[in-house]
Structure formats: C-alpha cells, structure tokens
Amino acid sequence: MDKAQKQIIDINMEENRRSEIRKIFDRTPMYNLSALEIDGRKIRVSKNHWVIDFASCNYLGLDLDPEMDDDVSSNIKKWGVHPSWCRLVASPEIYDELERKLAELIGTETTLILPTVTLISIGVIPALMGKSGVMFLDKSAHETMYEAGKIARDSGAELESYKQDDFATLEDLLIKHKNNPRKLIIVDGVYSMTGDYADLPKLVELAKKYDAMVYVDDAHGFGVVGEKPDERNPQGYKGNGVVKYYGMSYDNIIYVGGCSKAYSSLAAFIGCTNEMKKFLEAFATPYDLSGPCPTASLATMLKGLEINEKRGDEYREKLWKLTERAIDGIRKLGFTVINKTGFPIVSVVIGDTDKLIDTANILYEKGILVTVAPFPMVKRGEECHRITLTSANTEQEVDQLIGAFAEIKKYLEK
Ligand SMILES: Cc1ncc(COP(=O)(O)O)c(C=O)c1O
Structure with a gap:
C-alpha cells in the first residue's frame, strides 16, 4: 500500500469511532459473508455451512416469490436492462x-x-x-x-x-x-x-x-x-x-x-x-x-404491488405471528428484547462489544445470521443482535433461532 493511502486509513482509524466496526471484521465471520447458494431463507456460506437468514429486510418475502420472474424479464426485453437517462431527461x-x-x-x-x-x-x-x-x-x-x-x-x-x-x-x-x-x-x-x-x-x-x-x-x-x-x-x-x-x-x-x-x-x-x-x-x-x-427494480416493484394486493395481508399476518414467536421465545430465556410494537425488527441487547462478538460467533456456529450491531451503530451499553424476520421464514427456523439464544444464555451465565 502506498504512503498516501496508509496515512488516510491510519489517521481515520484513530480519529473516527467507525474504527470499532473495522476492528470487528477480524474477529467474527458474521460480517462480509459471501452467499454461495440460497435455499429459501437458508444461505450456504462455506463448503458445508448453512445459516438461516435473520438479517434480511425482505419483510414480505417477495425476493423469493416465484411469480416475479416472468414479468421482470418481459420488462427487460421491452426496455433494456438500464435505460440510463437521468430522470430529468426521460423515463420509461x-x-x-x-x-x-x-x-x-x-x-x-x-x-x-x-x-x-x-x-x-x-x-x-x-x-x-x-x-x-x-x-x-x-x-x-x-x-x-x-x-x-x-x-x-x-x-x-x-x-x-x-x-x-x-x-x-x-x-x-x-x-x-x-x-x-x-x-x-x-x-x-x-x-x-x-x-x-x-x-x-x-x-x-x-x-x-x-x-x-x-x-x-x-x-x-x-x-x-x-x-x-x-x-x-x-x-x-x-x-x-x-x-x-x-x-x-x-x-x-x-x-x-x-x-x-x-x-x-x-x-x-x-x-x-x-x-x-x-x-x-x-x-x-x-x-x-x-x-x-434499473428496469428490473421497477418491474419487481410493479409485480410486488400486484402480489401485495393479492396476498400481502396474508404475508403480513404470518410475519406478525413469526415475530411474536421470536420475541416471546427469546424474552422467556431472560434476554432484554427491544420491541414494543411487534414490528419484525427484534433487537436483543448484549451490552458489551467483546460479549457481542463472542455471542455472534455462537449464533454463526448454530447456523444463524443476524445483524451484529456494536457501538457506534448503537449507543454504548446497548450493543445488540438485530434480528429481522420475513414472511419467508418458517416456525422451525424461528425455533432454531430461539435455540441458539438458549446456547448464548449458557455462555453468558458461565
Ligand atoms: C430508516 C432508514 N432510512 C434509510 C435507509 C436506507 O435506505 P436505502 O437503502 O433505500 O438508501 C435505511 C436502511 O437501512 C433505513 O433503515
């Protein structure tokens, strides 16, 4: 690395609180994963290791909806992949x-x-x-x-x-x-x-x-x-x-x-x-x-609105129930779970960076992917694992999530 680059990186690492995030990269496999294959909400992240995705915000599960494909590709045929006018000039x-x-x-x-x-x-x-x-x-x-x-x-x-x-x-x-x-x-x-x-x-x-x-x-x-x-x-x-x-x-x-x-x-x-x-x-x-x-995004959105009209409320009801199951299960283990509304963002407070990383590694081992949120993503003392649920998750997956938190509890009580 040349000197100019090194100086920029080093000084920023010293003066900016985001350096805490950079330092964590080397201590947990839970960041910067490569998804090698997906199967529903399961992701293969190495030769034989799969994790269940509780970090996606695809709340309605439309990313996996089989109805998406045809409409997206027909719009691409019609408009090309990316008519790249700025919107001021022209829009499809x-x-x-x-x-x-x-x-x-x-x-x-x-x-x-x-x-x-x-x-x-x-x-x-x-x-x-x-x-x-x-x-x-x-x-x-x-x-x-x-x-x-x-x-x-x-x-x-x-x-x-x-x-x-x-x-x-x-x-x-x-x-x-x-x-x-x-x-x-x-x-x-x-x-x-x-x-x-x-x-x-x-x-x-x-x-x-x-x-x-x-x-x-x-x-x-x-x-x-x-x-x-x-x-x-x-x-x-x-x-x-x-x-x-x-x-x-x-x-x-x-x-x-x-x-x-x-x-x-x-x-x-x-x-x-x-x-x-x-x-x-x-x-x-x-x-x-x-x-x-890109055209694919617009076409996905149009199709998404159609699916929302047909089945959106069904998906939301499922999402609500899965979220309730996760919150109840994790709270019963004794964790502080931040969630007053039942919205599918469920933050489990760990409250310390070292423990956050250790527990992230337990989750990973147990086949669970969450968003690990250290300081400065959250305030000091509120370091947490942020779980997001989608209607494409299953009850069995939620139970596996709760089981992984039971393991974390054992570790924290040691
Ligand atoms: C509240 C809020 N606003 C904005 C964003 C960024 O959204 P976008 O990806 O559309 O830029 C996020 C994404 O995490 C968010 O949580």
Missing part, C-alpha cells in the same frame, strides 16, 4: 404507472421515484431547506438523514436535534425558530433499530401549530404497517405505511417510502402533492445528477 413509461399505483396505495396526490431513500434524503432535505431553513432532527433517526442535514447545513440551513418523543424540547425549538418560514421535523416512520413507530399524531399537531413540515422516512414501515390495525393484525392492512396506520391525512407531511426492504427492490419514492413534485423535479439533485433505477 413504467415509472408513470408505478408512481400512480404507489400514490393510489398510500393515498397521496402523487409520488416521485428515485433509486434509494438515502439519495432522496440527501437530495430532498437540502432542497427543502435552501439557504436558511431549520431542521429539527430526531436523535434516533437514521444516520442518512443526519448526513442529509449536514449537507443542508453547509448551504446555510440550521440543524437542531431533540431526543425521540421529547416533545417539550421539540416545542421549545419550534418556538425558538418560529419566525423561520422553512421548518422541517425529521423522523423515521418506523425506527430501524427498535421497531418503534414515530408518534405522528403528536408530531403533526406540533408541526401544524408552528407551520412546520414533518419529513417521515418510512424505509421500514412501507409494505409492513398500514391502515386500520386490529387484533388480527396489529400492524394494519395493505402495508400502505405509517401515516395510514394512524389514519391521518398527509397535511404537513413529506412521506418517503423505501422499496429496498418489504418490496425487495432498489427503488424509493416521495409521496407528495403535485406542486411539491414539480418543485423537487427542479430542486432535488438526484433527479438530474444521478442515474435511475
């Missing part, structure tokens, strides 16, 4: 159909598709804030929105933050900036480590009081949570997102849905008014500076 008409169907599903006037939620955040948040807007960032919101906030701040916008659900502090900040006409509260719809839902009724009440907008990143919620929750499915129906879950309108809300999780596709969208869409087409830089979604 499949976009129009998809944007209309997404708007129908979530109940906004229109939607605007871009490749990822990350790109949307770093394009849309600075566009909304301009040179002097003010952002109120929930400290538990996804890191990508903090990055977006820093880009906006670089152009002159102000970045304030408050603790999740600390509405008194949020209100004080809104009062402090009440004369600023561009105010944006920034939250996750469903929080990516805890599965908590943003308290949108309260946030929107405050937003209306002080003439602010709420930017809701529903990367996880879209496809899983939806309207009219009841006992049979406390996550609600149709998977039309967290705003519908609360039965709210989109007044004072910019809704961002992700397709890379429940819909197994590289795409994301903004749910908004027609006027806002036109504004973003001119102001959000990924619309003209980035490439578009």
Whole structure:
C-alpha cells in the first residue's frame, strides 16, 4: 500500500469511532459473508455451512416469490436492462404507472421515484431547506438523514436535534425558530433499530401549530404497517405505511417510502402533492445528477404491488405471528428484547462489544445470521443482535433461532 493511502486509513482509524466496526471484521465471520447458494431463507456460506437468514429486510418475502420472474424479464426485453437517462431527461413509461399505483396505495396526490431513500434524503432535505431553513432532527433517526442535514447545513440551513418523543424540547425549538418560514421535523416512520413507530399524531399537531413540515422516512414501515390495525393484525392492512396506520391525512407531511426492504427492490419514492413534485423535479439533485433505477427494480416493484394486493395481508399476518414467536421465545430465556410494537425488527441487547462478538460467533456456529450491531451503530451499553424476520421464514427456523439464544444464555451465565 502506498504512503498516501496508509496515512488516510491510519489517521481515520484513530480519529473516527467507525474504527470499532473495522476492528470487528477480524474477529467474527458474521460480517462480509459471501452467499454461495440460497435455499429459501437458508444461505450456504462455506463448503458445508448453512445459516438461516435473520438479517434480511425482505419483510414480505417477495425476493423469493416465484411469480416475479416472468414479468421482470418481459420488462427487460421491452426496455433494456438500464435505460440510463437521468430522470430529468426521460423515463420509461413504467415509472408513470408505478408512481400512480404507489400514490393510489398510500393515498397521496402523487409520488416521485428515485433509486434509494438515502439519495432522496440527501437530495430532498437540502432542497427543502435552501439557504436558511431549520431542521429539527430526531436523535434516533437514521444516520442518512443526519448526513442529509449536514449537507443542508453547509448551504446555510440550521440543524437542531431533540431526543425521540421529547416533545417539550421539540416545542421549545419550534418556538425558538418560529419566525423561520422553512421548518422541517425529521423522523423515521418506523425506527430501524427498535421497531418503534414515530408518534405522528403528536408530531403533526406540533408541526401544524408552528407551520412546520414533518419529513417521515418510512424505509421500514412501507409494505409492513398500514391502515386500520386490529387484533388480527396489529400492524394494519395493505402495508400502505405509517401515516395510514394512524389514519391521518398527509397535511404537513413529506412521506418517503423505501422499496429496498418489504418490496425487495432498489427503488424509493416521495409521496407528495403535485406542486411539491414539480418543485423537487427542479430542486432535488438526484433527479438530474444521478442515474435511475434499473428496469428490473421497477418491474419487481410493479409485480410486488400486484402480489401485495393479492396476498400481502396474508404475508403480513404470518410475519406478525413469526415475530411474536421470536420475541416471546427469546424474552422467556431472560434476554432484554427491544420491541414494543411487534414490528419484525427484534433487537436483543448484549451490552458489551467483546460479549457481542463472542455471542455472534455462537449464533454463526448454530447456523444463524443476524445483524451484529456494536457501538457506534448503537449507543454504548446497548450493543445488540438485530434480528429481522420475513414472511419467508418458517416456525422451525424461528425455533432454531430461539435455540441458539438458549446456547448464548449458557455462555453468558458461565
Ligand atoms: C430508516 C432508514 N432510512 C434509510 C435507509 C436506507 O435506505 P436505502 O437503502 O433505500 O438508501 C435505511 C436502511 O437501512 C433505513 O433503515
């Protein structure tokens, strides 16, 4: 390695807390796996070792749905694999159909598709804030929105933050900036480590009081949570997102849905008014500076919406039951399991980096793949294994997961 590279890496390793993640690479096989073969939710990771996937966010199992294939390949024949115009110049008409169907599903006037939620955040948040807007960032919101906030701040916008659900502090900040006409509260719809839902009724009440907008990143919620929750499915129906879950309108809300999780596709969208869409087409830089979604992603999404209409609620009911089984089983072993909502993100607290790695290695040995979350992915003391479930998992797989945690318990009690 040349000297310039070495200096860059070495100094960053010393000054940046992300070095903790890099150091773990050498201590566990649970990162950077090569998937050699898959069989349902089982993945072969070496010659004879298989692990059950509890790290995927393909919540509806659409990645494995046999109905996908034909439609995806016929669209590729029609459009080529990647008509790579930036969206400002031209888009295959499949976009129009998809944007209309997404708007129908979530109940906004229109939607605007871009490749990822990350790109949307770093394009849309600075566009909304301009040179002097003010952002109120929930400290538990996804890191990508903090990055977006820093880009906006670089152009002159102000970045304030408050603790999740600390509405008194949020209100004080809104009062402090009440004369600023561009105010944006920034939250996750469903929080990516805890599965908590943003308290949108309260946030929107405050937003209306002080003439602010709420930017809701529903990367996880879209496809899983939806309207009219009841006992049979406390996550609600149709998977039309967290705003519908609360039965709210989109007044004072910019809704961002992700397709890379429940819909197994590289795409994301903004749910908004027609006027806002036109504004973003001119102001959000990924619309003209980035490439578009590959055809396969758009076709997967279209087919996914069709499957969602036919069988989505069945998948969500199964997902809810599997999640409940996992939470109950692991809690009964005595672990602290972070999950208040029944959302299929189940974080099991280990609380120390060394133990986290040792227990990750036990899970791997027992044939389980999870997302290992050390500091700085989570706060110190909250180091955890993040389990995500999908409707393509089985009860037997969940029982194997619980069995692996029983082994971890024995190790921790030694
Ligand atoms: C809350 C949240 N927002 C954004 C993202 C990034 O989404 P995308 O892959 O579409 O950029 C994630 C992914 O983990 C997420 O959890």
